[in-house]
Amino acid sequence: MARPAGRADSLGCSADRLHGSQELSAGDLVFYRKQAGEAAISHVETPASGRGFLVGVSMKEGHRRRLLKGARSSLHDFDNNAIYVRDFAEDYRADLHGSFDFLLIEVPRIFVARMNDERSGREVRDMACGAGLHDPILAHLAQAVAPVLEQPQLASPLFLEQLGIAIGTRLYEHYGQAVPERQARRTGLSKGHEVLAKDMLLSQGDEPATIADIAKACRVSRSYFMQAFRESTGTTPHQWLIKQRVAQACRLLRETGLPLADIAADCGFSDQSHFGRVFARAEGMAPGKWRRHAHR
Incomplete structure (x- = not known):
């Protein structure tokens, strides 16, 4: 099939042939949902850039794509909840076959750098890339993002921030490529920090406290705060x-x-x-x- 004509979006898809396209930012991460019918798109490509990484979670079965790299190619089938991870630093070309529905997560390199600052056990430089992978945890988190993309005005900012941290942490810990340097030690919040965190969560000011606000007040990282709060209370802040x-x-x-x-x-x-x-x-x-x- 011929390559699609018309304007391509930021991910290389021909925007006028998508029948569904949504986008939402959550902190450092950007979420997309891209949907296309049987013959909507035959080819996508994006030039190398410094945007970071892209993670795709298939929301339906029956999609197949051939990845093109120089003179070589590889064919991958995507069942429901199958994923791919790719690095924006490399040119991307792919022939698409069949309809698709993907929840996509753009992970900028600044996010990886910030996670490195927040962690005491790893320093990640890259993410393990692949296609047609299976990750039930990431797929479950992606399912939680889908309704938020459809009606973002109804989403709790705290829930959205929390979900972004959970997804980012899964990507960082499961796909991040690094050599462990020191062992991280986790504990619950101190009694004073637990009281402070709860007071800030219950505050109903003009702008409700975010995870970042509370973590800063407790003088810990966001990811550490999330884990410590759960250890102290048995549940997430939201x-x-x-x-x-x-x-x-x-x-x-x-x-x-x-x-x-x-x-x-x-x-x-x-x-x-x-x-x-x-x-x-x-x-x-x-x-x-x-x-x-x-x-x-």
């Missing part, structure tokens, strides 16, 4: 915060006659609909029904 908000909502439902919209606002939910969804997942029933049961 999960802990949701639990506190639901507990506060239960108290207000039981002890006051406030309308549900007011309770949603008082407890830090974005709106009554968001409050209802989160509360129902946590308590197994809608807030109004829970209130009626509590007053029996």
Whole structure:
């Protein structure tokens, strides 16, 4: 098939032939979702650059691509959740066969440098590249990104930041190529830092505290804070915060006659609909029904 005509996007895809294209930044990482029908694209290519690395997670089966490198080529099949990792520092050319749906993660080199600064056990220079690989952990994290890309306005900034850190950490630890230099030692947060972190999470100012804000206040790296918070509380910061908000909502439902919209606002939910969804997942029933049961 002939190479696609028309304007190519930043990843080499012919933008006018994609039937789905989304993009969202989360800290250092950039997420994309690219979807195409059976005959939408036959060829992509990008020249070498210093952008870093690109990780693709296939969201459906049936895609095949032939990677072209000089006079050599290699053919790779992508089942659902199969992944690839490539380095932007190399020219990329590929012939695509069949429809596809990929969740893509752009990892800039500044992210790798910052992870090196935050770690005490490794210094990563590159990432192991490959195609058609299987990584159920990374695939699971990618599945969590997909609905956020569809409706980014509904995503919690704390959840999105946390998810970006989790994905970045998986990439760094599993694909990062380095020689270990010293052993990292992890512990939970000190009592004072745990109290500080919880107070900052519960604060409802104009701009809610981010993981980076809290880690800085505790004088630790973001990745260390995430691990230490989990060790101290048994849960992630986002999960802990949701639990506190639901507990506060239960108290207000039981002890006051406030309308549900007011309770949603008082407890830090974005709106009554968001409050209802989160509360129902946590308590197994809608807030109004829970209130009626509590007053029996």
